[in-house]
Amino acid sequence: MNEKKRIFLWISFLIMLIQSGICFAAQAPYGTLQAGAGETLIQIPPEFFPAQGFDGIHDPLYVKTLLLDNGVNKTAVVSIDMTSLGNVNQLKSIIQKTAGIQPDNIFIYAAHxxxxxxxxxxxxxxxxxxxxxxxxxxxxxxxxxxxxxxAVTGMQPASIGYGTGISNVNINRDELTAGGWWHGSNETGYSDKELSVMKIDSLSGKPLAIFMNYSVQSSIMDESVSNQGKKLISTDLAGAATKYVEDQYKEDGTVAFFGVGAAGDQAPIFMANRYMTDNKGVSIRTDIHDDGYILLGLIGERLGYDAIKVSRKIIDKQTSVDLSVIHDSVVCKSQKMPMSKTADMKPVKQYTYQIDGEVKVPIDIMKIGNIALVGIQPELASKIGADIKKGSPVKNTMVLTMVNGAAKYMADKDSYDKFTYEARNSKYAKGSAELVENKIISMLTQLNSRSKASE
Structure with missing residues (x-):
């Protein structure tokens, strides 16, 4: 075959492709987003009680699953109404078997x-x-x-959008007392008030899932007992907020998720069993018992209402998205934990941290189009979470803690100098949070660059 004929055949082939509407350079590597959401009550048998200090149930606990599939990759985000998770691998195996999703692509976390x-x-x-x-x-x-x-049964074509707003239901819990820094309500301390919302809709506009991310511990009823002296199981603030959202979309069957943000030093603005300081600066703890559930309902309503306000303003939605997960880690210096929790349950003016080797901190990031979910096991300080979001090159970034395991507190540098509860009750030495922050931003930068290169 001579050169002219070869060129003629190639040109003819390209013309045929163009006329057929095929353009490889513009073809997306993924199809329309498919999403499904499901929730189920954890059926705790009556014979479980009494156990672990609990005498019964005030409001039930749930498991909530969000599945995403872009035709190339599948991921899952699973919320569990528990303080922390210790059997992550077992639960991931169940999800893998049920939904066909690889464990590395599963974010499973405690609503805390x-x-x-x-x-x-x-x-x-x-x-x-x-x-x-x-x-x-x-x-x-x-x-x-x-x-x-x-969630598998409910899989359908979907769109996804993101928005942010403000909610004033958290407060810095590190307060200076006569004995040193301790639990309290510090209005001058740092709090990240940003409320992030990820909304997944069906193509007809029906909200399938509303995912809220906020820096507050779900602890309004922490250590509170009823008027009869009973300690009851509750989903607390996370459950009250998501229930409010779901009640507003009851006809649509919307599943609402709460993902705890960087909340290591963030308490609800009001608590049933709370620390206050007297006129001498001495910390005193007081419980209002059953009346605490009134607080729970009101604060949960406020957080849920704020989430709905944000979700209503979400206009920019994607139906074809990059869906990927990356994993890495950073090695930090570790310190010895207190030998006795009860011995350390008080404010102090002096404390000696004991460096004890090194500890690896795993970091998981899930990218859903222009949204990044940063997953980490430790409870970060609010300022660290806010700095990660500010430094992220991904347009919309959520910071989730208690993801794929739990590892207690990772305080910021200043907290170690103050000898706060979070700094003393941590296996991570001073400076660890800042190392993790830098690593996360580096990972987000690499992920963002890789996504742009593939567009």
């Missing part, structure tokens, strides 16, 4: 409501208590499977 049981194998030497813990773990596993199956 303090009024809920733990699942830590062999957490006590009491055989009866361990049996009850296993009973709760079984109920949890069934709920994870059921919620995920509902």
């Amino acid at each position: 409501n303090f009024s809920s049981p733990h699942v830590f194998p062999g957490m006590t030497e009491n055989a009866a208590e361990n049996k009850k813990t296993a009973m709760f773990a079984s109920a949890l596993a069934k709920a994870v499977e059921a919620a995920t199956q509902k």
